[in-house]
Amino acid sequence: MIILGIETSCDDTAISLVKGSGGLRRPRFQILAQVISSQTAAHASWGGVVPNLAKREHTKNLVPVLREALGKAKLIKGLTLHLGLKVKPWQIKVTPWGSKGIAFNAVKKILAREPELLEQFLEFIPTLAPPKIDAIAVTVGPGLEPALWTGINLARALALVWKKPVIPVNHLEGHIVSVLAPRGRLLGQGLKGRPWSIKFPALALIVSGGHTELVIMSDWLKYKIIGQTRDDAAGEAFDKVARLLDLPYPGGPAISELAKIYTNQGLPLGQGLKDSPWSLPRPMINSPDFDFSFSGLKTAVRYLLQKIPRTVLDGSQGLSLKIKIAADFQQAVVDVLLAKTAKALEKYRPKTLIVAGGVSANQSLRQQFGARLAADYPEVKLLLPTPSLSIDNATMIALAGYLRFYRGEALLPSLKAALLKAEGRLVLK
Numbered sequence: 001m002i003i004l005g006i007e008t009s010c011d012d013t014a015i016s017l018v019k020g021s022g023g024l025r026r027p028r029f030q031i032l033a034q035v036i037s038s039q040t041a042a043h044a045s046w047g048g049v050v051p052n053l054a055k056r057e058h059t060k061n062l063v064p065v066l067r068e069a070l071g072k073a074k075l076i077k078g079l080t081l082h083l084g085l086k087v088k089p090w091q092i093k094v095t096p097w098g099s100k101g102i103a104f105n106a107v108k109k110i111l112a113r114e115p116e117l118l119e120q121f122l123e124f125i126p127t128l129a130p131p132k133i134d135a136i137a138v139t140v141g142p143g144l145e146p147a148l149w150t151g152i153n154l155a156r157a158l159a160l161v162w163k164k165p166v167i168p169v170n171h172l173e174g175h176i177v178s179v180l181a182p183r184g185r186l187l188g189q190g191l192k193g194r195p196w197s198i199k200f201p202a203l204a205l206i207v208s209g210g211h212t213e214l215v216i217m218s219d220w221l222k223y224k225i226i227g228q229t230r231d232d233a234a235g236e237a238f239d240k241v242a243r244l245l246d247l248p249y250p251g252g253p254a255i256s257e258l259a260k261i262y263t264n265q266g267l268p269l270g271q272g273l274k275d276s277p278w279s280l281p282r283p284m285i286n287s288p289d290f291d292f293s294f295s296g297l298k299t300a301v302r303y304l305l306q307k308i309p310r311t312v313l314d315g316s317q318g319l320s321l322k323i324k325i326a327a328d329f330q331q332a333v334v335d336v337l338l339a340k341t342a343k344a345l346e347k348y349r350p351k352t353l354i355v356a357g358g359v360s361a362n363q364s365l366r367q368q369f370g371a372r373l374a375a376d377y378p379e380v381k382l383l384l385p386t387p388s389l390s391i392d393n394a395t396m397i398a399l400a401g402y403l404r405f406y407r408g409e410a411l412l413p414s415l416k417a418a419l420l421k422a423e424g425r426l427v428l429k
């Protein structure tokens with residue numbers, strides 16, 4: 001079956017089309033199309049994501065992204081000759097709904113708060129024969145509510161017009177199941193790849209901009225959170241420390257690039273780093289629970305920077321100092337994540353370890369988790385998403401949607417309008 005995935009929980013407008021088979025027993029997937037429109041440039045000058053700006057950008061980008069995804073997946077068929085012209089709904093002759101008025105009015109109501117999205121929707125969708133998809137999966141939370149609503153409302157409007165069921169998806173579940181996507185670079189669309197399987201019980205470490213959670217998965221779609229951050233998420237700490245170091249947003253990739261310069265010089269990683277006059281803390285590394293805390297680490301970087309005169313930071317020595325701080329900060333985060341994960345591996349003895357979410361794109365983290373597992377837990381299979389799927393995307397939402405569909409959780413088109421809603425603080429369970 002083919003699932004259309006929609007993701008707008010933060011600052012990426014993403015739509016994917018994924019073909020799934022094998023049910024819950026042996027799920028396997030083929031990515032037919034993945035399109036992501038990043039809003040990084042729009043938010044960069046604010047140093048972080050601004051919810052209403054994110055909403056506005058999604059509103060502008062969703063239809064173009066949808067059009068591109070359907071085109072890539074070769075699912076645009078039966079276009080009327082009006083394609084490319086500014087077609088008004090009442091001018092369309094070959095349309096399953098526009099001329100009837102009922103669906104048209106319902107769509108207008110659903111997208112009333114997103115006038116720009118409504119306008120583009122009405123220009124594009126009526127020119128299209130309903131594509132051969134089986135369901136629409138959409139992120140309903142957690143995330144920024146104004147941003148989530150744009151994707152949800154698009155899903156509701158499409159479901160109504162195309163008469164397809166909608167599957168509400170938890171963004172964090174999307175990150176976890178992102179490891180099931182085919183391996184390899186996504187540059188060539190239509191990627192198939194060998195299927196990966198999760199053996200249960202599994203332990204998942206979700207490390208993203210909004211979350212740091214350790215989760216036990218006893219079976220498909222069954223989760224128990226055993227630990228989480230008490231303040232900042234790991235990715236959030238990367239972003240905040242990057243700001244302190246005058247690095248661009250998002251901070252994770254920027255810090256990781258600087259840290260690479262340090263390790264490329266053959267210098268060792270570890271607390272305090274070589275010849276460092278400081279030592280950054282590893283908060284809660286020895287606490288008896290599985291929780292995390294990263295805000296103290298960020299504050300330690302701030303105090304450290306306050307001790308270094310601005311003239312030094314801006315001078316010739318500044319870059320090498322920042323490189324050292326970036327490397328030590330990154331190592332501190334990896335040390336804590338690895339220590340808590342190892343503790344959970346000892347206690348729960350899972351068969352699979354999944355590490356997913358934006359921070360799992362970090363190469364040093366990937367290497368160190370791989371090395372530690374090979375050395376100390378060779379019986380545990382480590383699954384990481386292909387790096388381009390570590391960060392937000394809609395492929396993972398389509399994957400989760402497929403699994404949920406098999407659990408019978410799709411909403412029928414007639415029910416969806418009333419039941420779907422954005423849940424900014426949705427919990428994984």
Ligand code: KG4
Nearest residue numbers: 208209210235250252253358359362391392
């Ligand atoms: O999963 P994600 O794309 O969005 C959320 O659900 O939050 O994660 C984004 C986070 C950002 O904080 C970003 O700085 C971080 O992931 N990130 C990284 C790297 N790439 C992205 N952190 C460390 N190293 C990276 N290479």
Ligand code: ZN
Nearest residue numbers: 208358391392
């Ligand atoms: Zn995410």
